[in-house]
Amino acid sequence: MTPNKEWTPNSWRAKPIKHNVEYTNQEALGRVLENINNLPPLVSPAEIDRLNKQLEKVSKGEAFLLQGGDCAESFSGCNAQQIEDKIKILLQMSLVMIWGMRVPLIRIARMGGQYAKPRSANTEVVDGKEVLTFRGENINGLEVDDREPNPDRLLRGYFHSAATVNYIRTLLNSDFANLHFPQNWNLEWVKSEDIRSEYKEIINKLADAFDFMKTIGVENGSPTLSSIDFYLSHEGLMLEYEEAMTERIQRMSQDESGKTQKKLSFVSLEKLGTESLEKSGDKYYNLSSHFLWIGDRTRQINGAHVEYFRGIANPIGLKVGPSLDPEELVRLLDILDPDFIPGKVTLIGRYGVSKVQAFLPQHIKAVQATNHKVVWCCDPCHGNTASTPEGYKTREYNNVIGEIGLSFDIHKTLNSKLNGIHLELTGEHVTECTGGSMNIEAKDLSRNYQSFCDPRLNYLQSLDIAFMVAKKYQ
Template sequence: METIDGVEMPSFRGDNINGFDATPESRKPDPSRLVSAYFHSAATLNYMRASLSSGLADLHSPLDWGLGHVITPSIREKYTKIVNRVKDALRFMQTVGIDTDRGVETVDIYTSHEGLLLEYEQSLLRHLKNPDPPTTSTQPPKSYYATSSHFLWIGDRTRQINGAHVEFFRGIANPIGIKIGPSMTPTELTSLLDIVNPTHEIGKVTLISRYGAAKISQYLPAHIAAVQASGHIPVWQCDPMHGNTQATPSGVKTRHFSDILSELKQALEIHRAAGSFLGGMHLELTGEAVTECVGGAGGLTEEGLSERYTTFCDPRLSEKQALELAFLVAGFYRELDEELAEDESI
């Protein structure tokens, strides 16, 4: 509950439950919103499939390689080098006749969301009557699949070992994710893995770390060590968004691009030092030209946040910021590979 202008009303819990407008009528939970959420999800998936069929992901199509938003000359030079390599590779493939692979013309799309609303997830649970038994386990195969998404994750606030979300997730056959933050102890982490993945199936669980740039070096090494000692082999991802949220002096929620980049870079370095591997990054972004996260090559400042700040919840990277981040992270990987090559030659 929250009090606005002296009126107590339920807090906004997302469009699936109630409305954003600060009135008691809007904030009343409405079950019909679940039906609307399903409709919009299905419509979005159909739109994505149609876009892919139309060549949206074809690397041969004209793309925004100009990067006109980049102000810093040094970063623009790095971008240009990478873009030229991509273009050269595509031209080479075309010249030698190996560009017939559909891999450069389209992509496979998988959907994912936090399995927060169990009433919604339960209604979309499906039972597979004759699943193939696992070849390396004596336990009966799981035959229940959550069909609301390919990949569901448990949030850092709902991953209690004795909680309803863990109970639901341990019974589904989907690959699943678990957000882990500063409040999770190494012992809790390994106990949670034992519950949701008792057979130690490789890749069944993705651990999504979200500490914040100032805290990742304090917590991630111990979590990696505990998981390695447990015998579990999860996929590791880094969520550099949720641990770096802050408010401006005027109360606007935002994130700094430099903090997001810093946490990702530290995650790469920490995993490498521990003999582990960072398998991906977990971002909040939009294809729209929003102004919600400050910084980046575009030079967005806190004063410019109000230009196109449209989120009802968490601040997102814009299309340009997300592209910039992808280029920079790719650069980190190249630097690590070059250092590794030098070490091996020595």
């Protein structure tokens, strides 16, 4: 896809912007952005191109997307154990789903840059005092005396993202990504004997399959088993940061055997170009992450976020909910995907179990009337958030799986297909969402509630969903 000639990485600045951060020291902000602009990219264009190809298959129903991770990352969470826990649960979920669904899984983590969150109000009252709302650790601090947006936090966000990306690459190039581990999975948290028995049966079948492959000569060192594609994502909220991480990649024509081909040249990189694209083959990549999405609160057609996203070569997500008119959805797709590239846009539905039947069919029918080939993804977490009388934000597991199940059914009824799920989860044994095979109740939430933002599915609740999706997909 070639951006319109009027597009540049900073053309969004001429558009109205929602949920922007107002920095009092613009000079300091400029220095930080220049510094970030000169730092190395976090991902490569080749990786992004590979993900584009894989999401094309997802849009055709030839693969399935699993996207998950924290609501918002914290700087303190950038440590070996927490990173390992998140990678482990995503690998285990994907293994269960591949076994049950018999299709390839594309794994995208909400990691390595998910440090900012849009908030519904600019201020909040803490201990009787009105203060600026906490917006994520790359903007301001959680402590009430650290709420002034600080540009230096953007730089800290970059380095924490870089450390996360580096450690993930280390893990995936080691035996950590080796899939010969199902027999070691811990199911002691499953309270229902029937469910534990069902899970153990599936896990034993997985272990037996791996033993068989070893017997016929597929050893642990096989690249197919010990290495995987694993991608990173975050919401593209802070456009100053995203602009600073945007690079122009010059694509050069090459004549081979009488055929003109396009070939990436990584020797010609230009950051923050202010001129329009002159060569039809050139592309702009956001190299802060493989995949970025536009949130439900920042998808205004004439807004800054849509303007920025329409020009990057990355695959992009668009949060879709009850407030989005079907006609407006089509207009957004026409802007973000003018060349009708299969898998270019992932529509991440966040309706809520009580509203999905009323609104998802309208959106499916609207897209079916166009030439857009999107990835349909279900986010069953954001539309199902509630608060307890004690003030805990939580999600009921039955509502989460209820929305997933209804989404599968609605797509099938309309001759469409649900292509993925998008979850807020952690690999830890937190108590933030109720229900699941641990039978967490509202009174249990205080036992190990750790999230400073939205509640996350814990380790076993995430595995519960993997088993459920595998069976539903069949």
